[in-house]
Amino acid sequence: MLRAAVVLCGCGRADGSEITESVATLIHLSRKLVKVRCFAPSGPQKHVVNHLTGNEEPGSRDMLVEAARIARGEIESLEKLEPRSFDMLVFPGGFGAAKNLCSFATEGVHMTVRDDIAKLIRAFHKARKPMGFVCIAPIIAAKVLGTQSADKPGPGLTITLGIDVKGQNQAAGAVTMFGNTHRNAGTREAITDTANLIVSTPAYMIDSAEPFDVFEGIGVMVNSLTQLAAAQQAKPPKQAS
Amino acid sequence: MLRAAVVLCGCGRADGSEITESVATLIHLSRKLVKVRCFAPSGPQKHVVNHLTGNEEPGSRDMLVEAARIARGEIESLEKLEPRSFDMLVFPGGFGAAKNLCSFATEGVHMTVRDDIAKLIRAFHKARKPMGFVCIAPIIAAKVLGTQSADKPGPGLTITLGIDVKGQNQAAGAVTMFGNTHRNAGTREAITDTANLIVSTPAYMIDSAEPFDVFEGIGVMVNSLTQLAAAQQAKPPKQAS
Secondary structure: OOEEEEEOOOOOOOOOHHHHHHHHHHHHHHHOEEEEEEOOOOEOOOEOOOOOOOEEEOOOOEHHHHHHOOOOEEEEEEHHOOOHHHOOOEEEOOOOHHHHHHHHHHHHHOOOOOHHHHHHHHHHHHHHOOOEEEEEEEOHHHHHHHOOOOOOOOOOOOOOOOOOOOOOOHHHHHHHHHEEOOOOOOOOEEEOOOOOOOEEHHHHOOOOOOOOHHHHHHHHHHHHHHHHHHHHHOOOOOOOO | OOEEEEEEOOOOOEEEEEHHHHHHHHHHHHHHHOOOEEEEEOOOOOEEEEOOOEEEOOOOEEHHHHHHHHHHOEEEEEHHOOOHOOOOOEOOOHHHHHOOOOOHHHHHHHEEOOOHHHHHHHHHHOOOOOOOOOOOOOOHHHHHHHHOOOOOOOOEEEEOOOOOOOOOHHHHHHHHHOEEOOOOOOOOOOOEEOOEEEEEOOOHOOOOOOOOHHHHHHHHHHHHHHHHHHHHHHHHOOOOO
């Protein structure tokens, strides 16, 4: 049985994890009989947004406590996520991914990634365990594993952040600037980087996406992730040379 | 094109609408190309629950504002729901349905239903427009349309609240006491009352339910609802006799 870690960071598209994307991820992993554990960082969200008005609200909400709403209480603090206990790692999207896990929403191409998140992504990549990124979340992988990564140049990834027409998709532009290749994809598609075992799907990066489109695209992503993870498991362990 | 109204009441299983059930409802309606509008009552939830600890928390959250997280901001106040603008009505579950829309969670068989919700259910029933109820939500229909309804005896419904073994399912017992028939159903099933055009599916009323089970059961419910609604539309308008 394959084991997946899903990283959330609140509950709601404007200040946390996008709910439809998170639930679609959990449904598809359940469909493939993958054993899932959810995680989120402890600590306050970047801010709290009233989703009816779209305005920022006073007060503070905790990423882990709010994400527990999506996970029905079955969630753990991110520091408990041990890469060796999992075969794959998945990041749903939402502005939370771009505000709480990294700073793309506020700093654009000058963004930074939370240290614990960057470390996790490097660990899964090094261990050749597949990772899935939904909606805006691929920007995090692009920053950490791009050839222009400030800390340690990565291999550069092939990922999607939706459709880039005439360079107007700023997120796709950042992906390229960080030293990666951007590929256009529709909502019901996913892009698999077979060299790096990274799968991405645009979901609500496409403005016209309907819930069933998002669900289908995430289904393609999960199918690809489980295939990659099963293929990795089937490989014999490396011999000392 | 069929038109559905979906009634939410917060965001989270313990104090609002159950998130997986709500999202699965929206995905399946989108799959069937149904035009959806979401609604929730304005006003404070019965209480706020920390979904990580399960404990009640101080503070107040508004049913409509929180439900807007699930609906991505595309939601209206319940008072704007005009039955004549819709072909079907759907209630996802969650403790919110049993705390905010009626008082089953706190008063059991002595429960009452919010006046606006009872009025809506009677209006859709009278107009022969199908209604879907997920998880604990069928208890609301049972109270309003059961033969023992205090206000105005109804026809009595055939609905499911999951599995009742030896009368230990208190919700199923209440359904019977209100003057309805309870039928056992598994998570991937739905029960259709063809006389009353009421479809119910147990979802998380079954403790062992996994996200994909819940998704499948709600899919069966939505298929049945759209069939019933299409059949109603195909009928010639009633002639004056």
